[in-house]
Amino acid sequence: MSKPDQSNLALTPREVVEKLDQYIVGQSDAKRAVAIAIRNRWRRQQLDDAMKNEVAPKNILMIGPTGVGKTEIARRLARLTGAPFIKVEATKYTEVGYYGRDVESMIRELVENALGIVRDTERERVRNKAEEKVVDRLVELLAPAPIIVEGEEGDAAEQFQRTRDKLRAMLVAGELEQRTVEITTEHRQAPMMIGGMGMEQMDMDLQGMFDKIIPKTSTRRTVPVSEAREILLEQECEALLDDESLQASAIELAENLGIVFLDEIDKVIASEGKGADVSRQGVQRDLLPIVEGTTIQTKYGYI
Template sequence: MKKERELTPREIVAELDRYIVGQAQAKRAVAIAMRNRWRRMQIEGPIKEEIYPKNILMIGPTGVGKTEIARRLAKLTNSPFIKVEATKFTEVGYVGRDVESIIRDLVHVAVQMVRAEEEKKVLAKARENAEERLVDLLLPKTSTRVEYDPLTREKMLKMLRSGALNDRVVELEVELKPPQPTIEILAASGLEELEMQLREMFSAFLPLKGKKRKVKVAEALEILTKEEASKLIDMDRVVREAIQLTETSGIVFIDEIDKIASRGEGYGPDVSREGVQRDLLPIVEGTTVNTRYGMVRTDYILFIASGAFHISKPSDLIPELQGRFPIRVELSPLSKEDFVRILTEPENAMIKQYQALLKVEGVELEFTREAIEEIAQIAYDLNQKLENIGARRLYTVLEKVLEEVSFNAPDIAPTKVLITREYVREKLGEIISQEELAKFIL
């Protein structure tokens, strides 16, 4: 499995710039963190074990790119990534999910990633084996065990590979996993893993069942290829690699960490909030977590926490947890100019997405520069007047502007639609002028 690509901090920032507008400080911080992780891997000797990742705390309002920076970073570096909300977890002893489930879920993501890589490696061989099995199904059965000559099989294989047999129906036996026994343990923290292990144990006693299905050849080939690939993959090696990948390259993004910051004097719900922080502490600073795949060390996993900190502030977190996030990055609210860039510049820019969607119907969508600036201005003004939801406001505004075009697209295609400033004002003017109405619609 390929580890972090050897990207320099400048290259990482340039890659992030392709998808995320602004927030240069946050991009630099994560780029340095990833490069330091690569540098650590190059070090020989005992000091390597002493170098721990510097976890990052991102502070900024919703919709400014905190989650997207972490997600794009993980994709860029082929790292196992998981996003969790801090508010979903409860202190050990309370009903709810415990924080160790974060690591269990992260390992599962890594196993899926490594397995997908292994499947690519064995795909050619698996496809070949699947084709041979499919030829056996396609050749007519005889009462006597007659072996077909190689020329007949070769001819059938050529027809299969050319797609000439795709619409023929074959009957094949598909392996079905035994039904999961309904075992439920009261969801006290820490018992989710026990529940999973009990289910697996009972499943082992139930025989694998086969079910006969009639499917077209094209679908049968996919089903058989997956079955053959599973036989060729060494799952023990996959699990070993996945655990190693998690320990050295895992990224955990903890959102809404400001919601578990204590603001009181140790009574009411703040007690449980502080309990979650104390449970997070050993995982962030480095511990060993027992998962269904084996023991996983969290010492070198990179943790990125984020929060708006409107009501609380980072100093409201318990001091020990504050110390585990030494890099603080403040993300700035988005301006009108940022909105214009978000609409047009990134590779997955919102306007490009809508143009691609409507092109499917044969409608060519074009925006004038003035229309884009008007949409950006309206989104910015709404964020100032109502709740500031950052770039997500652009989706709300664009949906309303393009509602009629999207609805009528099948009837008016093929055609070209030009969105002008006047068109935008016509669609949104009445709603914006009535602030109470805007609260509900935009």
């Protein structure tokens, strides 16, 4: 399986800073810090598995007023390296049972982001093969196999093949985009999820159960070739993808390159001279394993 484009991951810290300078003014210290962090991640990937487990990526604390470029530096860095990226606000996360959201949901969102990156990359890899299959299916729809009378197999088969070859050439040239064909589409009705904040794990388990027991429904549609081409391309790409491999690659990508930008972390710290709010204490306690490193269950596996 091909991996997302991470060619920029091997850039030196100086080169990374030069890339960031194209979009962000000032903040030299922050740019230098994240550039070194990315370089260290690249170095970590060059190690063997036994040594790699001993080298953990470091967190970076950015301090500054709103609008100075903290978020933009992280976002541009993620785009530059092809890393999954999410931004969350610490004030949205609190101790489960009070209000807010389960802090582990940020990692699940990161894995979903990584899966999207891996899926898009793999779709591009299989796109050419899928497009060939789409043309074959469109030819089948435009010229279905005829009923051949016994004794006329040779001439009928030859004429039928010539017709298909002509249609194939016209399809490739885009001359039949307005012709209509009848295709079958499949979809699964999404069940309604009822739950509050902090119930992401329950929703995840229920969704997985419903995906297994709710059958897909098929619908026949008559659409132009131009629209059918897009629908069939989606179907063929999905048929060529291996979901298990995609999920494993997404977990690996999120573990090694994932960037979580945790904003407003200062808001969950108790003010001097005031008693700590119980929900803020919950946030601090629950965030600690995430920051230091822990194992979290997602519907695609453990990360």
